[in-house]
Amino acid sequence: MQTRAAVAFGAGTPLEVTKVELDGPRAGEVLVEIRATGICHTDEFTLSGADPEGLFPAILGHEGAGVVVEVGEGVRSVAPGDHVIPLYTPECRECPSCLSRKTNLCTAIRATQGRGVMPDGTSRFRTLDGAPVLHYMGCSTFSNFTVLPEIAVARVRPDAPFDKICYIGCGVTTGIGAVLNTARVEEGARAIVFGLGGIGLNVIQGLRLAGADMVVGVDLNPARRAWGERFGMTHFVNPAEAGGELVPWLVNLTRTPFDPIGGADYTFDCTGNVEVMRAALESCHRGWGVSVVIGVAPAGAEIRTRPFQLVTGRVWKGTAFGGARGRTDVPRIVDWYMDGKIEIDPMITHVLPLERINEGFDLMRRGESIRSVVVY
Amino acid sequence: MQTRAAVAFGAGTPLEVTKVELDGPRAGEVLVEIRATGICHTDEFTLSGADPEGLFPAILGHEGAGVVVEVGEGVRSVAPGDHVIPLYTPECRECPSCLSRKTNLCTAIRATQGRGVMPDGTSRFRTLDGAPVLHYMGCSTFSNFTVLPEIAVARVRPDAPFDKICYIGCGVTTGIGAVLNTARVEEGARAIVFGLGGIGLNVIQGLRLAGADMVVGVDLNPARRAWGERFGMTHFVNPAEAGGELVPWLVNLTRTPFDPIGGADYTFDCTGNVEVMRAALESCHRGWGVSVVIGVAPAGAEIRTRPFQLVTGRVWKGTAFGGARGRTDVPRIVDWYMDGKIEIDPMITHVLPLERINEGFDLMRRGESIRSVVVY
Numbered sequence: 001m002q003t004r005a006a007v008a009f010g011a012g013t014p015l016e017v018t019k020v021e022l023d024g025p026r027a028g029e030v031l032v033e034i035r036a037t038g039i040c041h042t043d044e045f046t047l048s049g050a051d052p053e054g055l056f057p058a059i060l061g062h063e064g065a066g067v068v069v070e071v072g073e074g075v076r077s078v079a080p081g082d083h084v085i086p087l088y089t090p091e092c093r094e095c096p097s098c099l100s101r102k103t104n105l106c107t108a109i110r111a112t113q114g115r116g117v118m119p120d121g122t123s124r125f126r127t128l129d130g131a132p133v134l135h136y137m138g139c140s141t142f143s144n145f146t147v148l149p150e151i152a153v154a155r156v157r158p159d160a161p162f163d164k165i166c167y168i169g170c171g172v173t174t175g176i177g178a179v180l181n182t183a184r185v186e187e188g189a190r191a192i193v194f195g196l197g198g199i200g201l202n203v204i205q206g207l208r209l210a211g212a213d214m215v216v217g218v219d220l221n222p223a224r225r226a227w228g229e230r231f232g233m234t235h236f237v238n239p240a241e242a243g244g245e246l247v248p249w250l251v252n253l254t255r256t257p258f259d260p261i262g263g264a265d266y267t268f269d270c271t272g273n274v275e276v277m278r279a280a281l282e283s284c285h286r287g288w289g290v291s292v293v294i295g296v297a298p299a300g301a302e303i304r305t306r307p308f309q310l311v312t313g314r315v316w317k318g319t320a321f322g323g324a325r326g327r328t329d330v331p332r333i334v335d336w337y338m339d340g341k342i343e344i345d346p347m348i349t350h351v352l353p354l355e356r357i358n359e360g361f362d363l364m365r366r367g368e369s370i371r372s373v374v375v376y
Numbered sequence: 377m378q379t380r381a382a383v384a385f386g387a388g389t390p391l392e393v394t395k396v397e398l399d400g401p402r403a404g405e406v407l408v409e410i411r412a413t414g415i416c417h418t419d420e421f422t423l424s425g426a427d428p429e430g431l432f433p434a435i436l437g438h439e440g441a442g443v444v445v446e447v448g449e450g451v452r453s454v455a456p457g458d459h460v461i462p463l464y465t466p467e468c469r470e471c472p473s474c475l476s477r478k479t480n481l482c483t484a485i486r487a488t489q490g491r492g493v494m495p496d497g498t499s500r501f502r503t504l505d506g507a508p509v510l511h512y513m514g515c516s517t518f519s520n521f522t523v524l525p526e527i528a529v530a531r532v533r534p535d536a537p538f539d540k541i542c543y544i545g546c547g548v549t550t551g552i553g554a555v556l557n558t559a560r561v562e563e564g565a566r567a568i569v570f571g572l573g574g575i576g577l578n579v580i581q582g583l584r585l586a587g588a589d590m591v592v593g594v595d596l597n598p599a600r601r602a603w604g605e606r607f608g609m610t611h612f613v614n615p616a617e618a619g620g621e622l623v624p625w626l627v628n629l630t631r632t633p634f635d636p637i638g639g640a641d642y643t644f645d646c647t648g649n650v651e652v653m654r655a656a657l658e659s660c661h662r663g664w665g666v667s668v669v670i671g672v673a674p675a676g677a678e679i680r681t682r683p684f685q686l687v688t689g690r691v692w693k694g695t696a697f698g699g700a701r702g703r704t705d706v707p708r709i710v711d712w713y714m715d716g717k718i719e720i721d722p723m724i725t726h727v728l729p730l731e732r733i734n735e736g737f738d739l740m741r742r743g744e745s746i747r748s749v750v751v752y
Contacts (some may be wrong), residue, residue: 096635103663103689259472287479297683304680307653307673310694313479318686
């Protein structure tokens with residue numbers, strides 16, 4: 001079949017909206033009509049050429065929602081008509097990772113997904129000239145129709161709006177999951193969130209959900225103060241106003257008469273900047289503070305600190321897709337949205353048709369959007 | 377009173393065994409007759425001058441056992457005649473850290489201990505000329521008699537031999553505690569221990585206690601293979617024989633037909649070398665591997681890695697005194713020794729009188745001892 005898609009023909013060039021050929025689903029695969037897709041920094045990371053593992057030409061996009069149109073041989077868990085969210089972190093429930101009960105990082109199709117192909121080693125996409133076009137993060141939601149492995153779709157309730165729940169396919173789940181699954185923040189905790197973009201704000205609403213008492217937001221952009229407060233931030237710190245000594249400033253902010261040591265129980269890096277990651281670790285409380293790296297760093301960048309920071313009880317960890325198991329946890333997060341437990345609508349600052357997808361990237365680069373969503 | 381002590385008069389010079397003046401215990405303090413003390417790398421770290429916070433002249437030593445001789449005003453938890461192990465990590469049970477239920481790093485007397493004085497800001501030691509001599513790590517077990525805060529002694533059963541249980545004052549508890557308290561290793565785990573000295577061997581016996589299935593020991597010294605096997609090591613790797621690619625070698629070693637990803641569930645750095653700490657983290661299993669830093673790094677040294685290592689599920693943490701609460705957990709470890717649950721005797725490779733304490737340092741520097749113990 002033919003479908004409309006925004007194709008990334010090379011690094012550093014705008015996406016090209018065009019028709020492409022799409023083969024139908026093979027065994028264990030499903031054909032999904034994408035109804036809406038968010039534009040995420042990770043798409044930009046690859047499109048810009050900064051991702052050393054980026055491959056072209058490819059159809060980017062990994063934060064979508066849509067409807068199953070057709071299923072391949074042997075597919076049992078979804079059927080045509082089902083509403084689904086594509087999963088760049090699949091959940092096979094059979095691999096050592098899924099069976100470990102310790103991680104969401106299913107490894108069933110990791111190798112082929114990284115090469116931009118389906119588990120059988122081939123792509124379903126071609127240009128109209130027949131030249132191969134690669135998949136991206138196993139999703140390629142910048143195509144109106146796409147093919148995914150059965151284990152890479154989460155079935156969700158049919159009354160949830162596509163143009164909102166697509167955000168659960170990455171940003172919402174990553175932010176909230178980092179709090180609930182990875183950090184396991186408890187009631188009354190003190191937390192610091194570095195970077196109040198599309199991930200950071202979801203960390204903040206995750207902290208509100210978890211019952212944190214103190215939620216400090218850190219961002220260089222003063223406009224983000226109002227955004228943070230909108231979702232539960234209790235204190236805002238602009239590093240430019242902290243006198244160049246951000247860590248002591250933050251530690252001091254978290255001090256109490258009972259606890260003169262200070263430091264956050266939990267910190268979250270949502271910037272991808274390795275210097276910020278270090279500040280996030282070192283802002284943690286001596287003895288038990290946990291710092292979670294969420295942001296994706298530039299190629300080759302390294303985090304560093306004195307080991308004394310760890311020996312005195314700070315813990316450095318990271319999260320991918322918020323530690324969420326896609327097929328198990330994503331439907332529940334959709335329920336939370338529909339039940340009003342979490343918010344999404346105000347974060348969707350821009351809605352665009354596919355033809356204007358490059359504008360969405362521009363808005364993100366300029367820091368003017370929280371989330372732009374493309375609707376088909 | 378006067379007491380015999382090995383005094384460190386300056387960095388890089390041998391200890392000087394001499395008589396010193398010792399004031400009696402003030403309020404909240406106890407006078408302890410030290411019967412035996414281990415010699416630990418941390419003493420050497422300070423004596424060598426490598427520790428930027430090292431102060432001189434001081435009486436080093438922090439791994440001892442002895443008998444309470446006299447108690448100061450208000451002391452209720454111990455009495456003369458009680459057998460005790462001095463604690464460089466005290467346990468006041470009242471500070472925010474002790475009450476957090478999340479850390480053993482009591483902060484009640486941290487500031488004064490770091491300055492080499494008692495909580496009231498003064499030292500109990502003087503030379504016979506009246507020149508001040510500092511305490512060390514709140515213990516100073518290289519003195520036959522020493523004064524400690526009440527919260528810095530663990531009362532232990534009286535039938536346990538001093539020349540063995542002194543090792544519980546640091547090395548044994550640090551190694552076993554890193555496994556049980558910090559990593560919380562579960563039955564059946566696969567673990568790698570870097571550095572098979574006095575700490576590493578105790579990590580190994582901690583892993584045996586925890587029921588680990590695979591216990592890989594890594595050391596450049598081939599003589600340490602037999603030592604590791606003595607306490608439960610199942611595999612030995614000499615990095616010199618791993619072709620310069622230690623991490624892939626170790627990951628490969630931990631692969632199984634069921635789990636082709638490989639990597640250890642838990643790794644422990646017992647070297648203090650920041651490059652080894654990185655290898656320890658990166659040898660962890662994707663998705664859930666936990667690496668625990670135990671070793672003390674040189675001043676200014678930094679650990680580093682790509683944040684991708686954390687984002688894909690590895691956790692970097694550290695431990696001090698094995699996460700053990702001194703007054704609560706140390707008596708239990710003494711019981712474990714007396715009950716035969718853990719071994720200490722074979723690790724005490726050398727026993728020396730105080731006059732030969734510098735020989736103990738030489739043996740340690742040359743890697744010829746596991747633990748030298750000085751008996752008074």
